[in-house]
Amino acid sequence: MAYRPTETTRRNAELKRAGFLRAARSLVAERGFGAATVAAIAAECAASVGSVYSYFDGREDLLAEVFRSAASHELDAVRTAVAEAGSDPRERLDTVITTFAGRALRGRRMAWALLFEPVTPAVEAERLVYRRSYTELLAAILRDGVADGVFAPQDPSLAASAVMGAISEALIGGLRPADGDEPAPSPEDKAIVEGIRLFCFRALGTEETL
Amino acid sequence: MAYRPTETTRRNAELKRAGFLRAARSLVAERGFGAATVAAIAAECAASVGSVYSYFDGREDLLAEVFRSAASHELDAVRTAVAEAGSDPRERLDTVITTFAGRALRGRRMAWALLFEPVTPAVEAERLVYRRSYTELLAAILRDGVADGVFAPQDPSLAASAVMGAISEALIGGLRPADGDEPAPSPEDKAIVEGIRLFCFRALGTEETL
DNA sequence: GAGAGCTTTGAATTGGGGTTCACTTCTTCG
DNA sequence: CGAAGAAGTGAACCCCAATTCAAAGCTCTC
Numbered sequence: 001m002a003y004r005p006t007e008t009t010r011r012n013a014e015l016k017r018a019g020f021l022r023a024a025r026s027l028v029a030e031r032g033f034g035a036a037t038v039a040a041i042a043a044e045c046a047a048s049v050g051s052v053y054s055y056f057d058g059r060e061d062l063l064a065e066v067f068r069s070a071a072s073h074e075l076d077a078v079r080t081a082v083a084e085a086g087s088d089p090r091e092r093l094d095t096v097i098t099t100f101a102g103r104a105l106r107g108r109r110m111a112w113a114l115l116f117e118p119v120t121p122a123v124e125a126e127r128l129v130y131r132r133s134y135t136e137l138l139a140a141i142l143r144d145g146v147a148d149g150v151f152a153p154q155d156p157s158l159a160a161s162a163v164m165g166a167i168s169e170a171l172i173g174g175l176r177p178a179d180g181d182e183p184a185p186s187p188e189d190k191a192i193v194e195g196i197r198l199f200c201f202r203a204l205g206t207e208e209t210l
Numbered sequence: 211m212a213y214r215p216t217e218t219t220r221r222n223a224e225l226k227r228a229g230f231l232r233a234a235r236s237l238v239a240e241r242g243f244g245a246a247t248v249a250a251i252a253a254e255c256a257a258s259v260g261s262v263y264s265y266f267d268g269r270e271d272l273l274a275e276v277f278r279s280a281a282s283h284e285l286d287a288v289r290t291a292v293a294e295a296g297s298d299p300r301e302r303l304d305t306v307i308t309t310f311a312g313r314a315l316r317g318r319r320m321a322w323a324l325l326f327e328p329v330t331p332a333v334e335a336e337r338l339v340y341r342r343s344y345t346e347l348l349a350a351i352l353r354d355g356v357a358d359g360v361f362a363p364q365d366p367s368l369a370a371s372a373v374m375g376a377i378s379e380a381l382i383g384g385l386r387p388a389d390g391d392e393p394a395p396s397p398e399d400k401a402i403v404e405g406i407r408l409f410c411f412r413a414l415g416t417e418e419t420l
Numbered sequence: 421g422a423g424a425g426c427t428t429t430g431a432a433t434t435g436g437g438g439t440t441c442a443c444t445t446c447t448t449c450g
Numbered sequence: 451c452g453a454a455g456a457a458g459t460g461a462a463c464c465c466c467a468a469t470t471c472a473a474a475g476c477t478c479t480c
Contacts, residue, residue: 169375
C-alpha cells in the first residue's frame with residue numbers, strides 16, 4: 001500500500017469534476033447541448049477526452065447532471081421568488097410567470113436548451129422531471145386559488161399544464177435566436193411578458209390581474 | 211436515342227415515389243421520424259436502399275416531404291372544419307380546438323411526431339411553417355373576435371401562440387405513450403379536451419363557452 | 421435482338437461523435 | 451529514491467445510419 005490519495009488530492013478531484021460540469025454548462029448556455037461534445041468539454045478544461053470518463057459514466061451521464069443542475073437552479077429561483085411573494089394565489093402566479101419568463105428572456109439560449117432543444121433520452125428524462133416540477137408548483141397555486149374562489153373552478157393540473165404551455169410557446173419565438181450573440185433584452189420583451197400575464201390571468205378566471 | 215421512357219413507365223416511377231412516401235409516413239405514424247430510416251423505408255417497399263436516392267435527394271428531403279404532407283393533411287382537416295363552422299369567432303375557435311385535439315388524441319404517435327419529436331433541422335424547418343400556419347389561423351379568428359368584442363382586447367398573435375401552447379402542452383402527457391400499441395381513446399380524453407376548451411375560452415375573455 | 425440509356429441493387433464507404441485502453445505521468449509512502 | 455497504485459492521455463476503435471457507385475437488370479427504339 002504505497003499510495004493513498006491525500007485530502008488535497010481528493011479535493012482536487014472534486015474540483016476537476018466540477019470543472020467539467022462548469023465547462024459543459026457554459027457550452028450549453030452558449031450553444032446548446034448539441035455543442036457540448038466530450039471533446040469540447042475536455043478542451044475547455046485543458047484536459048484529455050479520456051479523463052472525462054474517470055469522472056462520469058459517459059456523456060449522457062454528464063449532460064444529465066448539467067441539465068439537472070441548470071434546471072434546478074432555475075426552479076429554485078422561481079421557488080424562492082414565490083416564497084417571498086405574498087399568500088394571494090394571484091400574486092404567487094404572477095411571480096411564477098414574471099420570474100420564469102424574465103429569466104428565460106435573459107438567458108434565451110439556456111432556456112431554449114432546457115425547454116425545447118432536442119436531446120438524448122437520458123436528458124429528456126430529466127426534462128420531464130423538471131417540467132413536472134413546474135406544473136406541480138403551478139398546480140398547487142391554482143388549487144389554492146380555486147379553493148379560495150380567486151380562480152374559476154377547474155382542474156388545477158390541466159390548467160397548470162396549459163399555463164406552462166402558454167408561457168413556453170409564447171416565449172419560443174424569442175427564444176430561438178439561431179446562432180450568433182445573445183440578443184440584448186428588448187423593450188418588446190416586456191410587452192410579451194405582460195401579454196402572457198394577462199392571458200394567464202384571464203384563463204384562470206380572474207378579472208383583476210392583481 | 212434508343213430509349214425514351216413511355217407514359218406507363220413514368221407513371222410507375224411516380225407510383226414508386228409515392229410508395230416510398232407512404233411507407234415513410236406509415237413508419238412515422240407508428241414509431242416516429244426516428245424509426246423512418248432509409249433502410250426501413252426501402253424494406254417496406256421491397257426496394258433497395260439505393261433506389262430511394264433516385265427519387266429523393268436524401269433522407270432529410272424525403273422526411274421533410276412526409277412532414278409537409280402529413281402536417282398539411284392535419285391542417286386541412288382543421289381548416290375544413292372551421293370553414294364549415296359558423297362565422298361566430300367563438301364557434302370557430304371551438305372548432306379549431308376540438309378538431310385539433312380530437313385528431314391528435316386519435317393519432318397520438320403521429321401528433322407527437324409532428325408536434326414534439328426531436329427532428330433534424332430540415333424537418334424542424336417544416337415544423338415551424340406548420341406551427342405558424344396554426345397560429346395564423348388562430349390569430350385570424352382571435353382578431354375577428356377582438357374586433358367584434360366577443361373576445362377581450364388583446365394581441366391576437368401572442369394569444370394565438372399561447373393558445374397553441376396551452377393545447378399542445380395539455381395534450382402532451384397523453385401524446386407520449388412510450389412504445390407499444392396506440393392506446394384506445396379513453397373517456398378521459400373527452401374531459402381533457404373539455405378542460406382545454408374552457409381554459410382557452412376563459413383566456414380569451416369570454417364567459418359563455420358558446 | 422442489339423445496344424443505348426434509364427433504373428435498381430446492396431456492399432462498401434463515409435462521417436462524426438462517443439468510448440476504450442495501453443501507456444505515460446503523477447503521488448504517496450516506506 | 452523506488453515501488454505501487456491513481457490519474458491523465460489521445461490515438462485507435464466502435465457504432466450506426468446515411469450515402470455512394472460500379473455492376474447488373476430493364477425498357478425502349480431500330
